[in-house]
Amino acid sequence: MLLPFKIALRFLKSSKGQTILITFGIAIGVSVQLFIGLLIQGLQTSLVDKTVGSSSHITVSSVSEDKYITEYESLLAEIKETEGTTYVSASLDNTSVLVKNQDNEDVITSEYVLIRGLSLEEANGIYKLSNSLVQGNMPIQNTNQVIIGKEFSELNDKSIGEEIKVFLPLLNKKKTLVVSGIFDLKVSSLNETWIITDLQSSQTIFETPGKITSIEIQVDDVFNSPNITVSIEEILGNNTNLIATDWQTQNESLLSGLNGQTISSLMIQIFVIISVVLSIASVLIISVIQKQKQIGILKAMGIKDSMASTIFLTQGFLLGLMGAILGILLGISLIVLFTTFALNPDGTPLIPMQLNPGFIVLSALIAIIASTLASLIPAAKSSKLDPIEVIRNG
Amino acid sequence: MDNILQLKNINKIYGNGEFQTQVLFDINLDIIRGSFNSIIGQSGSGKSTLLNIIGTLDKPTSGELYINGVRTDSMKKTELADLRNNTMGFIFQFHYLLPEFTAYENILIPYYMKNNKPSKEVIERANELIDLVGLSSVKNNLATKMSGGQQQRTAIARALINNPSIILADEPTGNLDSDTTEKIYTLLREVNEKFKTTFIIITHDRRIAEKADRNIEIKDGKINIDIFR
Numbered sequence: 001m002l003l004p005f006k007i008a009l010r011f012l013k014s015s016k017g018q019t020i021l022i023t024f025g026i027a028i029g030v031s032v033q034l035f036i037g038l039l040i041q042g043l044q045t046s047l048v049d050k051t052v053g054s055s056s057h058i059t060v061s062s063v064s065e066d067k068y069i070t071e072y073e074s075l076l077a078e079i080k081e082t083e084g085t086t087y088v089s090a091s092l093d094n095t096s097v098l099v100k101n102q103d104n105e106d107v108i109t110s111e112y113v114l115i116r117g118l119s120l121e122e123a124n125g126i127y128k129l130s131n132s133l134v135q136g137n138m139p140i141q142n143t144n145q146v147i148i149g150k151e152f153s154e155l156n157d158k159s160i161g162e163e164i165k166v167f168l169p170l171l172n173k174k175k176t177l178v179v180s181g182i183f184d185l186k187v188s189s190l191n192e193t194w195i196i197t198d199l200q201s202s203q204t205i206f207e208t209p210g211k212i213t214s215i216e217i218q219v220d221d222v223f224n225s226p227n228i229t230v231s232i233e234e235i236l237g238n239n240t241n242l243i244a245t246d247w248q249t250q251n252e253s254l255l256s257g258l259n260g261q262t263i264s265s266l267m268i269q270i271f272v273i274i275s276v277v278l279s280i281a282s283v284l285i286i287s288v289i290q291k292q293k294q295i296g297i298l299k300a301m302g303i304k305d306s307m308a309s310t311i312f313l314t315q316g317f318l319l320g321l322m323g324a325i326l327g328i329l330l331g332i333s334l335i336v337l338f339t340t341f342a343l344n345p346d347g348t349p350l351i352p353m354q355l356n357p358g359f360i361v362l363s364a365l366i367a368i369i370a371s372t373l374a375s376l377i378p379a380a381k382s383s384k385l386d387p388i389e390v391i392r393n394g
Numbered sequence: 395m396d397n398i399l400q401l402k403n404i405n406k407i408y409g410n411g412e413f414q415t416q417v418l419f420d421i422n423l424d425i426i427r428g429s430f431n432s433i434i435g436q437s438g439s440g441k442s443t444l445l446n447i448i449g450t451l452d453k454p455t456s457g458e459l460y461i462n463g464v465r466t467d468s469m470k471k472t473e474l475a476d477l478r479n480n481t482m483g484f485i486f487q488f489h490y491l492l493p494e495f496t497a498y499e500n501i502l503i504p505y506y507m508k509n510n511k512p513s514k515e516v517i518e519r520a521n522e523l524i525d526l527v528g529l530s531s532v533k534n535n536l537a538t539k540m541s542g543g544q545q546q547r548t549a550i551a552r553a554l555i556n557n558p559s560i561i562l563a564d565e566p567t568g569n570l571d572s573d574t575t576e577k578i579y580t581l582l583r584e585v586n587e588k589f590k591t592t593f594i595i596i597t598h599d600r601r602i603a604e605k606a607d608r609n610i611e612i613k614d615g616k617i618n619i620d621i622f623r
């Protein structure tokens with residue numbers, strides 16, 4: 001029946017001031033809820049991204065005596081097949097000692113470096129190597145070319161084309177490497193100690209053909225890593241020497257921090273919604289009293305109680321709808337302003353926020369449903385109203 | 395005799411416990427279809443109470459009410475709402491238009507309770523009624539932008555839109571000047587003759603009452619005089 005809708009619309013129109021006020025009330029609630037929700041989401045995404053965005057999410061390593069993983073090709077293939085994995089990179093890591101030239105003599109220092117042989121194509125996905133290359137080129141396969149970190153290059157005064165000598169304790173040999181590029185992974189400890197080459201070069205240098213020390217894996221959803229770890233453990237299955245380590249087990253405090261943040265943001269959002277609901281309910285209850293006469297006469301003319309309450313449910317729904325639309329516009333403007341004007345010194349937003357459409361639609365739906373629910377009390381009041389009270393008392 | 399309404403032993407007692415007051419005492423009344431009836435009586439005698447019971451807006455404390463031969467005092471609220479919408483039109487002293495709507499829209503509201511889209515016939519009927527009550531020039535005015543007489547005439551047209559068989563009016567001209575009162579009664583009589591609608595009208599105005607087919611006088615909650623003319 002269209003009548004309740006028509007009457008609701010007309011009631012809203014005839015008390016414009018009230019309607020505008022309450023719509024703005026809802027809109028501000030929705031925009032605050034949206035802003036806080038997306039702010040926390042953005043904050044968490046950027047935090048997680050900074051923490052694990054450019055590192056291994058799940059690492060398969062060996063607990064055997066020599067720490068090597070052999071016959072890894074089939075493992076790699078199977079892990080790549082596993083749902084949720086995006087990059088799967090084999091690496092052969094060895095600790096070596098820097099050798100420096102002092103007075104024309106090679107001296108073994110006590111400075112350790114980690115020589116990482118990576119399957120460069122896949123590792124590039126994990127570490128964004130080519131993007132973090134500030135000078136030079138990636139190492140060419142199966143040569144002694146390496147890339148070094150920015151800090152290492154500064155500390156040891158090495159630039160592109162120059163040689164680095166290292167001592168390999170395991171082999172008791174010295175080797176010479178050639179710098180082909182300089183990277184900046186934005187983490188100074190890595191920039192200082194990592195020397196990256198490709199896997200084959202590393203296997204040749206360390207004389208361990210067909211062996212690696214770890215498989216590094218990135219997954220599409222970092223919060224789903226425990227499940228993927230379980231799948232990977234199934235693949236490792238019969239090989240008891242191999243273990244899979246999840247980033248989450250190593251970042252428990254970060255995760256519990258995020259969790260606390262999520263809960264408090266949720267609490268704020270819930271209270272914002274409750275205040276919206278209460279304000280709509282109170283305005284509509286007043287409106288039922290204001291429109292008592294109209295409802296009474298409608299009932300005398302034969303409107304059903306259900307239709308009479310639909311008038312107020314419809315008002316709640318319409319107010320929710322208008323408030324949600326306006327609130328989304330406000331919220332998005334707020335977010336756009338925030339990401340354009342609250343900037344880091346380098347011009348990137350202080351907190352990168354994503355206009356997550358799912359979350360926006362959800363906020364709007366919640367606002368509309370909450371407003372409609374808020375109108376249940378006035379709707380019930382209007383349903384109960386006895387026309388004789390109005391007729392008798394003029 | 396074709397009775398559209400029958401009241402059998404209607405009693406109405408207000409309040410409960412020690413503060414009970416009986417307002418209507420064993421009212422027995424038959425109303426003939428198509429007749430024009432007036433109810434008169436002193437203030438506080440129980441006229442409005444009786445009319446509201448007839449209109450199913452109020453419930454009798456005891457007794458039976460038959461409308462078109464169907465007993466109504468035991469019907470459910472939604473059934474009564476339907477019954478009122480289909481068979482009754484109300485005209486009150488305070489016009490009770492919806493101030494948010496225009497005269498034309500107010501007239502169509504009882505129709506919209508059962509239909510979503512106005513049919514050609516009902517639009518025609520609405521315009522006919524507007525002409526009949528002489529509102530053509532103000533039909534698109536909001537209810538609040540009309541004079542008292544215009545509002546009352548709008549209420550009359552509204553009461554007629556669903557083609558009811560009974561019109562109940564409680565002092566419909568109570569706060570109108572005597573010229574307008576005269577015009578409204580002439581109009582009601584016209585409607586009565588044209589559509590064969592049964593009228594029950596409460597009035598204080600003896601002159602008006604004398605123009606009715608039947609005068610019922612209520613005194614202290616009882617029918618005191620009942621004259622057919």
Ligand SMILES: Nc1ncnc2c1ncn2[C@@H]1O[C@H](COP(=O)(O)OP(=O)(O)OP(=O)(O)O)[C@@H](O)[C@H]1O
Nearest residue numbers: 408409415417435436437438439440441442443444
């Ligand atoms: N809700 C109520 N509770 C108690 N007593 C009531 C109530 N409504 C009406 N009465 C009493 O019932 C009696 C009849 O009232 P009613 O309104 O029917 O009179 P009336 O004949 O229409 O009078 P008037 O000409 O002034 O309109 C009055 O004495 C009134 O005080």
Ligand SMILES: [Mg+2]
Nearest residue numbers: 441442443564
């Ligand atoms: Mg009265």
